[in-house]
Amino acid sequence: MVRQPTMEASRQKVLSSPGNGNGAVKKSPLDADFGAFAEGALRRWHVPGISVAVVDGDSTWAEGYGIANFPSSPVTPSTLFYMGSTTKAFTAAVTSLLIDSGKYSSSQDSSPLSWQTPISHLIRDDFVLQEGYEWPAAHLTLEDALSHRTGFPRHDKALASFAGPDKHPSTVRDVVRSLRYLPMATEPRVTWRYCNLMFMVVSHVIQTLTGQWLGATMRERIWEPLGMNGTFLSVEEALGTPGIEVARGYYWDYFGVSQDKKVDDGSTGLDEGANEEGKGGFVEVPFSSLDVASGAGGVVSNVLDYARWIRCLINEDDCTVLPKEAHRELKAARTVLSPDSAKGYDAPLAYSLGWLLGTYKGHRVFTHGGGMEAHGAEVYFFPDLKYGVVTLANTAVTSNIAGMELAWKLINDRIGVPEEGRFDWAAKSQKTLDEQLQLADTAIEKLYPDRADPPLPLALPLQNYVGKYFHPAYQTVTIELVDGDSSSEKGKKKGELKAVRADMEWQMVFEFRHVSGEFWAMVIDFLNTPNMLNGQLARAEFVVGVKGTVDKLRIEFLEDGSEGVIVFDRI
Structure with missing residues (x-):
C-alpha cells in the first residue's frame, strides 16, 4: 500500500473565527478519526492526495491528506489544484456584476445588458450557427448559455489546440466561431444539456465587453475583494508565483500498461490493487494549459480560497462583492435535470447559473463538481445551515469519488443523519468505476x-x-x-x-x-x-x-x- 506521510507531517490545520457567537469554541470535524477515514479513502480509490475545507457558521477548518507531488511533498490547505467546472460559477458571477453595473448594453438596440440579452447582440460576427439554426442564432441568451439549455451537446472533442490557416494557438473566440459547424442535439430550452462550449462563448462575451482577459476581471471583481490570493485562471501564472505549489496530477495504472512511467510512490512492495502482472501504481500526468478552458474550467485554486468563496455565497448580507440581485439570480433554478439526478437527494436537481441546486433532508443545497485530466473538485454549500464543504484531489474521476465520500460524511455528520439513512455514495461510485474499466471490452x-x-x-x-x-x-x-x-x-x-x-x-x-x-x-x-x-x-x-x-x-x-x-x- 502507498505510504502516505504521517498525519503530523501531512496535515496543516487552519481555524479562523473559532467562536460560535456565545464564547464557545467549536470542535473541528476534521479530527483524527476523520483523518483516518480520509487516508482510507485515498487508498481505496487510488488517489495520491486530497485537501478538505469546512465552513460552519463563523468557523473554517482545512486539512491536507496524502501526497501533492511524489515522492514526498504533502498536500496542505494551501496546495493548488485544477478546479475544473467549478470555474463556471465565477463566470456566471462576473456576468451578474457586468449586468448590475449598468455600463454595458446590446450593440443592436442599445438596451441595457441583462440575462435575456441575445448573445448575437453582443458578438454578432462570431456567434454564427449552422444553416437551419436561424432562430437559436438570433435568440439564445446569456441565461440560456449559463444554464445549459441551448440545445448544444458537449462537443468537447472539437476543441483544437491550434486554429486557422496560420495554426495559431486557439482562443475562446476560435471556439465560438467553430459553432457554425456543429449540430445541436435538441431544440433550445427543452432540456438540460451540459455544454462547456457555451461557457467559453460567455467568456468571449465578457472579454469583448470589458476589453480585458477574463482572469483579470475575475481577480479585480471577485478574487481580490474576497482575499482569494491563491486563485488563478492560468496554471502558468500559478506555477510562476513564488511560494505557490500546484499539485501534480496522476492516474492509476489498472491494466499494467505503463510500467516504465510509474513514479516512486514510496511503497515497500505491491500497492493495494497491484498483482503479479504488474498492475497498479501511479503515473504522473503533465500540467495542461488552461487558455481555451477559460471560464468553463480554467481556475486553479486551493480549499482556503474556495472556503472564502462559499462563505460569500452563504452570507449574502455580509458579502457585498455580489449585490443582492446577483445572489438571487445566480441561485434561481433555470432548468430541471432528469429523475436520475435525485439519487442521494430529496428530489431531482435543477441548474441555476453555474450551480446545481436541490434539497437534502429538507435543506437547500448548492453544488458543483469539477474534473480535469488528472484533478477533481467537489463543492457544496447549505445556505440555511451556513455550512459548506470543499474537496480537491489529484486524479481524474477517483478524486471526485473520494471527494464525494468525504464531503457527504461531513454533511451527514453535521445534519445528524443516522447511518441507515445515508445514501451509499461509495457503492454508486464503485459501480460506475467497474463499468468504466469494462467499457472497452463491452x-x-x-x-x-x-x-x-x-x-x-x-x-x-x-x-x-x-x-x-x-x-x-x-x-x-x-x-x-x-x-x-x-x-x-x-x-x-x-x-x-x-x-x-x-x-x-x-x-x-x-x-x-x-x-x-x-x-x-x-x-x-x-x-x-x-x-x-x-x-x-x-x-x-x-x-x-x-x-x-x-x-x-x-x-x-x-x-x-x-x-x-x-x-x-x-x-
Missing part, C-alpha cells in the same frame, strides 16, 4: 446489440481505410493501422485501426473495432491518462463512394448521449 455489445451475426466483411482491404479525414470544427482525424505486435495487450482485445489526437485540447486516442460491413465501434481514451476512467464510446461508419474508395468517415460521439453525427471528409 463496446461492441453496448453500441450494436442488433448487429449482423456473423458480421459482414469490409468492402475494401483494411489498408484502404488509412488516411486523413477532416471536419472544420473537429479538425483532422488521422487513421492508421494498429501495430500487429500491440494488437493484444495483456490479453485484452484491441481495435484494428486507431487515431491519435495529440493536437487537441483534450488529447485522446480513438480506437476502431470492426463490427459489421462499414460499421465500427470506437473506444475513446485520454492520451495522458489511459486507464479508461474517462473512457467514452462512439459509433463510426466509413462511406465507400461510387469509385470504390473510402470518401467519408461518419462518427456519432456519445458523451452524455448522442452529440449528433459528425461527417469527416477524406483528404
Whole structure:
C-alpha cells in the first residue's frame, strides 16, 4: 500500500473565527478519526492526495491528506489544484456584476445588458450557427448559455489546440466561431444539456465587453475583494508565483500498461490493487494549459480560497462583492435535470447559473463538481445551515469519488443523519468505476446489440481505410493501422485501426473495432491518462463512394448521449 506521510507531517490545520457567537469554541470535524477515514479513502480509490475545507457558521477548518507531488511533498490547505467546472460559477458571477453595473448594453438596440440579452447582440460576427439554426442564432441568451439549455451537446472533442490557416494557438473566440459547424442535439430550452462550449462563448462575451482577459476581471471583481490570493485562471501564472505549489496530477495504472512511467510512490512492495502482472501504481500526468478552458474550467485554486468563496455565497448580507440581485439570480433554478439526478437527494436537481441546486433532508443545497485530466473538485454549500464543504484531489474521476465520500460524511455528520439513512455514495461510485474499466471490452455489445451475426466483411482491404479525414470544427482525424505486435495487450482485445489526437485540447486516442460491413465501434481514451476512467464510446461508419474508395468517415460521439453525427471528409 502507498505510504502516505504521517498525519503530523501531512496535515496543516487552519481555524479562523473559532467562536460560535456565545464564547464557545467549536470542535473541528476534521479530527483524527476523520483523518483516518480520509487516508482510507485515498487508498481505496487510488488517489495520491486530497485537501478538505469546512465552513460552519463563523468557523473554517482545512486539512491536507496524502501526497501533492511524489515522492514526498504533502498536500496542505494551501496546495493548488485544477478546479475544473467549478470555474463556471465565477463566470456566471462576473456576468451578474457586468449586468448590475449598468455600463454595458446590446450593440443592436442599445438596451441595457441583462440575462435575456441575445448573445448575437453582443458578438454578432462570431456567434454564427449552422444553416437551419436561424432562430437559436438570433435568440439564445446569456441565461440560456449559463444554464445549459441551448440545445448544444458537449462537443468537447472539437476543441483544437491550434486554429486557422496560420495554426495559431486557439482562443475562446476560435471556439465560438467553430459553432457554425456543429449540430445541436435538441431544440433550445427543452432540456438540460451540459455544454462547456457555451461557457467559453460567455467568456468571449465578457472579454469583448470589458476589453480585458477574463482572469483579470475575475481577480479585480471577485478574487481580490474576497482575499482569494491563491486563485488563478492560468496554471502558468500559478506555477510562476513564488511560494505557490500546484499539485501534480496522476492516474492509476489498472491494466499494467505503463510500467516504465510509474513514479516512486514510496511503497515497500505491491500497492493495494497491484498483482503479479504488474498492475497498479501511479503515473504522473503533465500540467495542461488552461487558455481555451477559460471560464468553463480554467481556475486553479486551493480549499482556503474556495472556503472564502462559499462563505460569500452563504452570507449574502455580509458579502457585498455580489449585490443582492446577483445572489438571487445566480441561485434561481433555470432548468430541471432528469429523475436520475435525485439519487442521494430529496428530489431531482435543477441548474441555476453555474450551480446545481436541490434539497437534502429538507435543506437547500448548492453544488458543483469539477474534473480535469488528472484533478477533481467537489463543492457544496447549505445556505440555511451556513455550512459548506470543499474537496480537491489529484486524479481524474477517483478524486471526485473520494471527494464525494468525504464531503457527504461531513454533511451527514453535521445534519445528524443516522447511518441507515445515508445514501451509499461509495457503492454508486464503485459501480460506475467497474463499468468504466469494462467499457472497452463491452463496446461492441453496448453500441450494436442488433448487429449482423456473423458480421459482414469490409468492402475494401483494411489498408484502404488509412488516411486523413477532416471536419472544420473537429479538425483532422488521422487513421492508421494498429501495430500487429500491440494488437493484444495483456490479453485484452484491441481495435484494428486507431487515431491519435495529440493536437487537441483534450488529447485522446480513438480506437476502431470492426463490427459489421462499414460499421465500427470506437473506444475513446485520454492520451495522458489511459486507464479508461474517462473512457467514452462512439459509433463510426466509413462511406465507400461510387469509385470504390473510402470518401467519408461518419462518427456519432456519445458523451452524455448522442452529440449528433459528425461527417469527416477524406483528404
